[in-house]
Amino acid sequence: MMRNWIFKAMVTSAAIMMITGKCIQGTKDNKGYPCLTEFLLDYLQHYSYTEVHIVIYQQGKVTWNFGRASREATWLFIGQDIKSFLSKDSYFPLDNKIIFAQWTNASNGWSAKIDLWEAYQAAPHLNKIATKVGYWRSSLRRTSSSSSSSSSSSSSSRSSSAFKLTTLDREDNTTNVSEVQKKETVADYFFPSGNIAPRRNDLTGLHIRCLTDTWQPFTNNKPAAEYGVTIGGFMGESFDVIRDMLNFTYSCRQAPDREFGDKINGSWTGLVGELMNGRGDVIVTALDSTYERTQVIDFCLPSGVIEYGLIIRRPEPETWANYTRIMDLSAWLVYLCYILISCLLYHIFVAWSDHDQPQSLADTVFDIMSLHVNQDGTPKRIYLFVVVMTSWLTLTFYTSVLISSLTIPLINPPFKDIAGLLEVKSYGMGLQKGNSEVERFRTSKDPTIREVWSKIVMQNPANLVHTAEEGFRRVMEERFAFFVESGYYFYHNSNNCSIIPVGETVFRYGAGMAVQKDSPLRLILNYQ
Known part of the structure; x- marks a missing residue:
């Protein structure tokens, strides 16, 4: 029967000594962990963790399924054989914070040799990737010195050392060792960076369900297979580069209602609704972050900036x-x-x-x-x-x-900003249904914007147009001001002198990809 000890501590000097004392006491009948106290002191002081879970396990096959716990807290597993962790039924999420400290046989003047490993899976059904990410060594000379002086000397030299890289074979989960040129004798230890994203660079063929819509110049999509599209534009090209770097596949489709997403009567429409309900893994288009959207999905770092303003039909010049x-x-x-x-x-x-x-x-x-x-x-x-x-x-x-x-006749627009729209009273104003500007007008605390929303936009349900093209058409045919994203307007109307922008930018926000709430893909995509 295998015994395991789990400890949890706030990192202070006294707590470190207390934890290491408990660890040693718990393993006093097991001679396989020499220099454990020194290692833990170096490890905890290096990362300055406020909290860490320490697990000491014995030889044998164990099934570990941490799930969310391994993503929210930092774990250090101490043992003599990492293979016992890599059983078929064990699952290590893509963004888990587990490090395995494996004691190996001491030799060549070392009193203790510890290799540091990480393991992850892109999904529960995919193969595990295990990588050696660091090491800790204690020489016979170091063992006789104080742990504080050892920690000081090792920190000055660890940056110059390299380390051995070991990965698991993806077919049978056996160890396939590939050595990188190293000089482990140069430093006492090498601890990996606290940022795990650079080391989670192989999604092992994970298939990602992509949601998208055309919004030039961010995305310019073309029909592909049934209900599917091929992403174009600079975001589509960037996503293809990320696919090649991270080794995944994807297929994309549009939302059935062709909206970006708005909350109506408690339910979400468009791309946001599809992602929220688990019918997609990532949104790839110019989706800008709003408060209500952030409550149901997670946004990646922006791919660009979008600005919103008013456009109207160009007034006839007054010749005389x-x-x-x-x-x-x-x-x-x-x-x-x-x-x-x-x-x-x-x-x-x-x-x-x-x-x-x-x-x-x-x-x-x-x-x-x-x-x-x-x-x-x-x-x-x-x-x-x-x-x-x-x-x-x-x-x-x-x-x-x-x-x-x-x-070149001088143009005198009937109003110069959104406040002037209220004074003219002869113009209607429209927004594109399902876009972020609808939420911003509806929830704004600015009195002018709220008045425009209640007295102009909401007076006629037709003011919420289904597409930007419908808004452009109504601008040309009616006394109608359309509130639209400036980049999209200039992309489609740069040669149309019959439509002009009015006033300055009203809203300006970052826009880019989004993933399901609490998805590990966010960490990986943000790093690329």
Whole structure:
């Protein structure tokens, strides 16, 4: 009958000594774990764990099925034969946090030799992958020294060492040793990084059910097999690269309702609903994170940024307004002040001149105004030349602006932002059904957005359009503002001058892949 001891401790110096004391006491009749205290001190201090579960097991075949427990807590298994763990019925989740410390026969001056292993499976029905990820060695010289000085000296040298890599054969779960050039004598130990994602790089042919929809430029899908699609766009290309790196296969399909996902009467639609209900493993498209979505699925790191704003049909230009647009109130006031100052200075100049006959103020104004309309007048040397040049410059500026305005008419949209939409009152506004902007408008705490939602959008159920193309069509045919993702709009309407964006970006969020709640795939995909 096999006995096992499980210990759990908060990592403090006193607790370490207490744990190691219990371990030694529990195995005092078993001489197979020399230097156990020193090893545990080095191990726990290296990782600074707040909590670790320590299991000491004896020789024999054991079935371990930790599941969630091995993913949420850190485990250290201590034994003499890792093969006893790798039975057919044992299951080690993809993101488990278990390390196996295997004592081996001491030789070549070592008083203790410990190899550190990890094992994982991409799914319960797939083969196990076991890898040697580190080691710990204690020499006879080290055994006689204090554990604290040993820990200090080893930490300075462990970064320069390599280690042996060992994997299991995927067919019969036997050990197939492949040595990497190493110098284990250089350092007392090498502990693997606490980030397990780089070492979980082989999904052993796992088949992933992918959910997607077209949203350029992120994804540009094409029909494939029945109900299936082939992912295009830069996210599709990136997913193919990840597939080759991680050794998995996948098949993709769209949601039956062709929506991204919104919560309606307590039930989720679209891609989010399919993923939440277990009918897919990963969503590959520009799915942006919202509060309600994060409660039912997990999002990976964003693949890009999406921005939302308003678009409307381009207003007809006001042709006659181009003649007076440049001459606004400030321009007229400046021009009037220039005329008055010119007349006053010219009148003073003539009155004090020894060569000119005095003239009335009315004659002075007549002379100045005649110069401004390029009529003949009596030149008064340098001052009159300055007046003439200024009048020419004014006429030239006005003419150039007028020509440019007639060539490219200036557009004056009926409103300039989402708040102006409320003031106009003659425009409707639409959102794409099932997209994240519907939730953002519905749950927003911004008073302007909430008012737009209640007074404009919800006044007509048809304002929730089924596709972006339907929204574009209504913009062209009606007095209708469509709230749409900017990248998608520019991708499809970059050459359409009949539709223009209005105002600045309203929402800006990251978007990318998502997986089922608590799926181990999230850790692996985030690392790629």
